[in-house]
Amino acid sequence: MAAATSAAWAQRLAGVRGLLLDVSGVLYDGGEGGGAPIPGSVEAVARIKQSGLKLRFCTNESQKSRDKFVGLLQRLGFDILVNEVTSPAPAACRILKERGLRPYLLVHDDLRSEFDGMDTSNPNCIIIADAAEGFSYQNLNKAFQVLINLENPVLISLGKGRYYKESDGLMLDVGPYMKALEYACDVQAEVVGKPAPEFFQAALKEMGLEAHETIMIGDDIVNDVGGAQRCGMRAMQVRTGKFRCGPFCHLGKREESP
Numbered sequence: 184m185a186a187a188t189s190a191a192w193a194q195r196l197a198g199v200r201g202l203l204l205d206v207s208g209v210l211y212d213g214g215e216g217g218g219a220p221i222p223g224s225v226e227a228v229a230r231i232k233q234s235g236l237k238l239r240f241c242t243n244e245s246q247k248s249r250d251k252f253v254g255l256l257q258r259l260g261f262d263i264l265v266n267e268v269t270s271p272a273p274a275a276c277r278i279l280k281e282r283g284l285r286p287y288l289l290v291h292d293d294l295r296s297e298f299d300g301m302d303t304s305n306p307n308c309i310i311i312a313d314a315a316e317g318f319s320y321q322n323l324n325k326a327f328q329v330l331i332n333l334e335n336p337v338l339i340s341l342g343k344g345r346y347y348k349e350s351d352g353l354m355l356d357v358g359p360y361m362k363a364l365e366y367a368c369d370v371q372a373e374v375v376g377k378p379a380p381e382f383f384q385a386a387l388k389e390m391g392l393e394a395h396e397t398i399m400i401g402d403d404i405v406n407d408v409g410g411a412q413r414c415g416m417r418a419m420q421v422r423t424g425k426f427r428c429g430p431f432c433h434l435g436k437r438e439e440s441p
Contacts, residue, residue, distance in 0.1 A: 201237035201392045203269075203383075203411070204228070205401035206252075207244060207347050208424015210261065214350030217255050221423050225260040232262060237390045240268045241383075241399070243342035243376040243406070245312035245357065246291040248272070269386040271341040271376030272297035275310055278375065284337060286310040289326045289360075291317055308337035311364065311372075313357045323360065330368040338364055342376035344406055348424045377403070378410025387414075402426050 207213060210224040231238050240263060244252050249272070253265045272294060279286060279301055287306035288298060291314050298310070309326045330336045344356035361372050376382050387394060394415035401407020402424030411418040420426065 196398075198396060199236070199398055199417075200396040201239065201390050201398075202231060203239045203241045203386055203390075203397060203399045203416075204231075205377075205399075205403070205407050205424075206240055206242040206256070208402035208426075209400060209421055211256070211259055212348055212350045212424065217258065218350055220259050220261070228261055228263070237392060238267065239386045239390050241377065241386050242268065242270050243344060244270060245272065245294055245341040245376075246315055247293045248296045250296075251293055269382070269389060271382065272312070274382070274385065275339055275341060275375045276301065278339065278373075279308075279310075284308040286339070287326055287329045289317070289322055290314055290341075307333060308339060309364065310339050310341070311357060311361055312341040314360075315354075318360055323363065326364060327367050330364060330370060336368055336370045338368070338370050338372040340372040340374050340376075342406070343372070343374050343378075344403065346425060348402075353425065377401075377406040378413070380410070380414050383411055383414040383416065387416075 204210065209221070210228065211218050211220045242252070247255070249265050249268050249270055253263055253268060256263050276298060278284070285302045285304060285306050285308065286298070287309050288295060288303060289309060290312040294312055306329050309330055311326065314322070330338060338361070340357060340361040342356065343358040343361055345358045346353045346356050348354070364370070365372055383399070387397065390397070397416050399407055399411030399416050399418040400421060401418070402421050404420050408418040408420050
C-alpha cells in the first residue's frame, strides 16, 4: 500500500520544477498579535527551499503592504523575501499608470503605501481591497457615489474571496463588498489577484517556468485551485485555513482536484 501511494505521488509530481504557495490559511492564520504559523509550515518552506524547487508565495493579502506582510512572516519564522511574493497591489498600480486612472482607495490603511505617488484627486475609478474595519457605510457609500457618477465606471478589486480564516474564526473578505458595489452600480469588477489568469501568469513569468511545470497549493478550492487549473497548472488544496469538510471529505475528494 505504501509503495503504491509513493508511486502515485511520484507520477503526480513528475516534471514539477516549482511550487506556488498561498499564504493565509496555508502557512499561517492571522489574528491578534499578528497570528501564528500553522504547525509544520515554517519547516515545510525551509525544506522546499533546500529541495532546489523554485518557490513563489502567491497571496491576495490586501490588508498590508508587501514590506509589512513579509516582515510579519519573518517574525513568525518564515524564510521569505519581498521579491519572492506575488500580490495584487503592484499589478493594480501598473493598471492605473497604463490607463491614466485616478483611484478612490477603499483599502486598509496599512496597504495605502503601495499606492504612494498615485494621483487620487478627482477619482475616475475605485480600487477595493480587504479594508476590514474600513468597510464602513460612509466609505462604501463614497465609493458608490464615485462609481455611479462616472460615464465609464471602473471597479478594480484586489481579489474576490468570500472569507478567510484567522485564529478566532472566519472573517469576511473583499468579495462580498465588491459584489455590493457591482450590484448597486450595475458594473462588472476587474479582479486583480487570484483567480485572475493574469495573476498566475505573472507568477510563472517571475519564476521562469511554464504552467505544466508547477503546482499551486492553497486552501481555497475556487481562487487557488480552480484559478491555477484554468491556467494549465496542477493544484492541491490543503485541509487548513478556510477548508471546509464536505460530504466526501473522508475520501479525500477535495484535497486534490484532478
